[in-house]
Amino acid sequence: MVEKIFDNPKIYRVLVPLPENPLRSLNSYVIMTEKRNLVIDTGFNREECYGALTEGLDELGIDIEDTDFFITHFHGDHCGTVGRIAGERSRIFMSEKDYSYLVGDFEDATWEDIESVYVEEGFPTDIVCRLKSSNQAKKYRPDRLFKAVTLQDRDVIRLGDAELVCMLTPGHTPGHMCLYLPEKKILFSGDHVLFDITPNITSWMGIADSLGDYMQSLEMIKDLDVEITLAAHRDSRGNLRERADEILEHHRIRLHDTAEVLRESERPLNAYEIAQMMKWNLRGRSWDSFPDNQKWFAMGETISHIDYLVKRDFILKQIDTESGIYVYSLK
Numbered sequence: 001m002v003e004k005i006f007d008n009p010k011i012y013r014v015l016v017p018l019p020e021n022p023l024r025s026l027n028s029y030v031i032m033t034e035k036r037n038l039v040i041d042t043g044f045n046r047e048e049c050y051g052a053l054t055e056g057l058d059e060l061g062i063d064i065e066d067t068d069f070f071i072t073h074f075h076g077d078h079c080g081t082v083g084r085i086a087g088e089r090s091r092i093f094m095s096e097k098d099y100s101y102l103v104g105d106f107e108d109a110t111w112e113d114i115e116s117v118y119v120e121e122g123f124p125t126d127i128v129c130r131l132k133s134s135n136q137a138k139k140y141r142p143d144r145l146f147k148a149v150t151l152q153d154r155d156v157i158r159l160g161d162a163e164l165v166c167m168l169t170p171g172h173t174p175g176h177m178c179l180y181l182p183e184k185k186i187l188f189s190g191d192h193v194l195f196d197i198t199p200n201i202t203s204w205m206g207i208a209d210s211l212g213d214y215m216q217s218l219e220m221i222k223d224l225d226v227e228i229t230l231a232a233h234r235d236s237r238g239n240l241r242e243r244a245d246e247i248l249e250h251h252r253i254r255l256h257d258t259a260e261v262l263r264e265s266e267r268p269l270n271a272y273e274i275a276q277m278m279k280w281n282l283r284g285r286s287w288d289s290f291p292d293n294q295k296w297f298a299m300g301e302t303i304s305h306i307d308y309l310v311k312r313d314f315i316l317k318q319i320d321t322e323s324g325i326y327v328y329s330l331k
């Protein structure tokens with residue numbers, strides 16, 4: 001399905017389905033100019049995504065050899081199918097930081113490192129084992145590494161007369177990038193700002209405080225002069241500044257709730273115990289009947305909130321010498 005979003009430059013949205021995924025679909029944006037085209041994000045490496053995107057590009061009459069790609073971040077639902085769809089002369093743009101994580105992913109380093117971090121934080125090993133085969137992000141990632149033109153913060157991509165500024169917005173991933181068209185006040189926000197769901201924030205290897213980074217990136221982005229925000233999932237229209245403030249408030253409440261769980265506990269707790277005591281949208285289900293992948297996401301969110309509070313000296317991190325698992329208490 002192709003929808004026209006803007007006239008000059010021509011911007012279209014191709015809806016790419018994400019089957020069996022709570023995100024439902026990806027908004028792949030296409031900017032068309034007389035010289036070259038740019039496709040922003042592409043979908044998982046699975047037939048349904050590849051089919052929908054190629055169909056959309058055909059409908060727009062696009063020659064793939066005149067088309068480049070911009071990947072907002074290294075999650076599989078954004079970069080999974082780009083290597084297959086890009087032409088020989090296509091360039092694939094991506095932040096240097098996220099590209100390095102993608103390279104690590106191919107050596108299986110990224111996943112195994114994260115799994116061992118979760119286990120050290122009390123996450124059950126049997127769930128880790130079950131998730132090894134069912135994790136969509138892993139299953140539908142690119143099947144081979146594509147070459148990328150790597151980007152730094154504020155690099156400019158020229159497309160016909162349009163100048164697009166690459167805005168580094170670490171948080172959702174360590175090297176997430178938004179794409180800003182200042183002349184038209186348009187922001188392609190990737191997963192940095194979504195409107196009817198809250199972007200997932202998790203902990204990353206080598207990143208001490210991903211939630212702190214994310215909140216700082218929200219403060220930065222809300223000061224941009226933006227009239228149209230084009231997000232990567234779901235309904236993409238809304239006021240950027242208001243939405244950034246709502247997400248910031250959401251995390252402040254979650255930080256407060258994390259500290260409250262520790263205040264009410266008589267003993268130090270590990271991150272998995274804290275996650276179970278937090279409020280989640282479980283749709284009436286108990287934590288135990290919560291699907292494995294939702295437990296995984298909840299765990300990541302919880303760790304990122306704990307990291308934030310540890311870094312700012314609100315809570316104390318210690319190791320339980322018997323189990324080798326980290327435990328936390330209020331300072």
Ligand SMILES: [Zn+2]
Nearest residue numbers: 073075172191
């Ligand atoms: Zn993402």
